[in-house]
Amino acid sequence: MIRWDYRIWSGGVCVIFSAFRLYIYTFVFFVITLIFFIAGIYLDVSVNGTLEEQNSELASQRMDNLVKDLLSNFDKVIDHADILQRYIEDNPKVTNAELKNFVELNLLPKDLSAFFNADTKDFIIGYMIAPNDSVFIVSDEPQENFTQLNFSDKTTEFYLDLARRNPRDVIVHGPIVSPRTHEINIFNRKAVYVEGKYWGYVGVIVDFYKLLDCMNLNSEKGRFVYSIKAYLNKEDRDFIWGDSTLFKHRDLVYRQRSVFFGKHRWDLALKVRNAGKAAELGNKVYFILFLFYLLALILVFYLFKYFSELKNSKEVDPITLTIGHDKFLKLVKDKINGNADHGIVVMELIHFNQINACYDFTIGDKLLCEVTRRIKNVVSYNDLICRVGSQFIVLMQNIRSNVDVDRVQSELYDEMEKNFNIDEVSINLKAVIGSSSTISKGRSYNEIMNEISESILETKKSMKFFSRTTDLSQNE
Numbered sequence: 012m013i014r015w016d017y018r019i020w021s022g023g024v025c026v027i028f029s030a031f032r033l034y035i036y037t038f039v040f041f042v043i044t045l046i047f048f049i050a051g052i053y054l055d056v057s058v059n060g061t062l063e064e065q066n067s068e069l070a071s072q073r074m075d076n077l078v079k080d081l082l083s084n085f086d087k088v089i090d091h092a093d094i095l096q097r098y099i100e101d102n103p104k105v106t107n108a109e110l111k112n113f114v115e116l117n118l119l120p121k122d123l124s125a126f127f128n129a130d131t132k133d134f135i136i137g138y139m140i141a142p143n144d145s146v147f148i149v150s151d152e153p154q155e156n157f158t159q160l161n162f163s164d165k166t167t168e169f170y171l172d173l174a175r176r177n178p179r180d181v182i183v184h185g186p187i188v189s190p191r192t193h194e195i196n197i198f199n200r201k202a203v204y205v206e207g208k209y210w211g212y213v214g215v216i217v218d219f220y221k222l223l224d225c226m227n228l229n230s231e232k233g234r235f236v237y238s239i240k241a242y243l244n245k246e247d248r249d250f251i252w253g254d255s256t257l258f259k260h261r262d263l264v265y266r267q268r269s270v271f272f273g274k275h276r277w278d279l280a281l282k283v284r285n286a287g288k289a290a291e292l293g294n295k296v297y298f299i300l301f302l303f304y305l306l307a308l309i310l311v312f313y314l315f316k317y318f319s320e321l322k323n324s325k326e327v328d329p330i331t332l333t334i335g336h337d338k339f340l341k342l343v344k345d346k347i348n349g350n351a352d353h354g355i356v357v358m359e360l361i362h363f364n365q366i367n368a369c370y371d372f373t374i375g376d377k378l379l380c381e382v383t384r385r386i387k388n389v390v391s392y393n394d395l396i397c398r399v400g401s402q403f404i405v406l407m408q409n410i411r412s413n414v415d416v417d418r419v420q421s422e423l424y425d426e427m428e429k430n431f432n433i434d435e436v437s438i439n440l441k442a443v444i445g446s447s448s449t450i451s452k453g454r455s456y457n458e459i460m461n462e463i464s465e466s467i468l469e470t471k472k473s474m475k476f477f478s479r480t481t482d483l484s485q486n487e
Contacts, residue, residue, distance in 0.1 A: 233284070237253045241278075267279065391407070443471055
């Protein structure tokens with residue numbers, strides 16, 4: 012049986028991840044974005060579906076109650092018309108004064124008990140009595156409200172003829188807009204026959220807006236928006252009240268129904284007010300969440316970039332592109348513990364911070380890169396170079412003797428004695444170099460570095476230029 016080594020397996024995974032890192036991150040980004048969109052679409056559809064179902068049920072219930080209230084109020088109109096008809100049939104020789112007195116005593120007074128039982132008839136504002144089609148009106152309203160109405164025009168004649176031919180029905184005519192007061196009334200006529208002869212007709216006048224108030228129906232307030240369309244014969248156009256656009260929609264939140272009053276037809280339409288507001292709010296919340304999602308992705312991207320650069324800086328110096336100190340230290344310790352002999356050379360730039368202070372960091376960075384180039388020209392191609400601040404550390408691999416180390420140290424001194432020309436600035440840079448090897452100090456990294464540190468410190472003390480000044484000159 013093949014037994015997997017965990018270190019080999021994890022190392023292979025790391026290699027594959029490093030090679031395809033960009034593709035992996037891109038794939039993860041698209042997967043997360045796709046999941047977010049799918050979740051958002053599902054949430055939007057489910058919430059909108061639930062809201063539409065609730066609004067549909069509310070609209071259906073409200074339409075049922077509206078039709079019920081409207082027919083119930085129309086039944087009151089029929090009852091009053093029937094009372095007047097029976098009274099005339101029972102008293103065929105009744106006078107106009109007696110009819111007026113009968114209406115004022117029996118039909119016009121308000122029923123307080125009906126008011127407290129929410130069964131009001133306040134929408135009935137008057138009665139028409141027309142023996143031989145000669146109309147007079149009994150009402151608590153000012154007579155001027157009715158004097159402008161024409162009860163003998165062609166439209167009225169049509170409904171009057173309809174009433175004569177259908178004596179058992181109350182014929183609805185309206186709503187009609189008063190040309191003087193602009194009030195809207197509905198005229199409900201019923202033909203009266205006494206002993207088989209046409210006597211005339213009676214009628215009940217309904218105030219359209221009071222009828223709406225009795226049904227708690229208002230186009231501007233409340234939870235619903237309404238519209239009523241009444242078909243009028245031989246008129247230029249039908250009567251429409253409310254939002255006429257409701258008749259153009261076919262949706263769950265809209266409801267339309269036709270109601271017939273004998274020979275007359277009204278179309279009712281309603282919808283839940285602001286039915287789409289909740290859905291719009293949900294979409295806005297989803298949009299805000301999506302913005303937060305994008306901000307989170309951007310934040311994660313920059314955090315990842317920052318930590319990647321931080322990690323890379325430990326592996327590679329971002330200025331000189333040499334090996335990072337942590338990685339270099341690990342490599343040095345691994346090499347020293349091997350069988351071959353190695354040497355370490357440390358070069359410290361004297362007063363390098365003054366260069367950044369006198370010029371700028373751009374000059375200082377370019378100077379470090381030039382120093383690195385000169386070091387690479389001296390050492391072997393397989394030697395390792397590391398920069399820590401103003402110090403450069405070189406690991407010379409597989410040396411034969413200390414002569415190799417001394418040679419590199421001497422050549423580095425020669426390179427550093429040459430002026431550096433950086434962006435038209437000539438810089439005479441001083442450096443101190445120390446070295447040691449496993450041949451002279453053994454395999455202990457700390458002992459090797461201690462010897463180098465002591466050597467550098469002694470060199471600094473003995474050098475006449477160790478005075479916190481640097482020989483800098485500028486050629487313009």
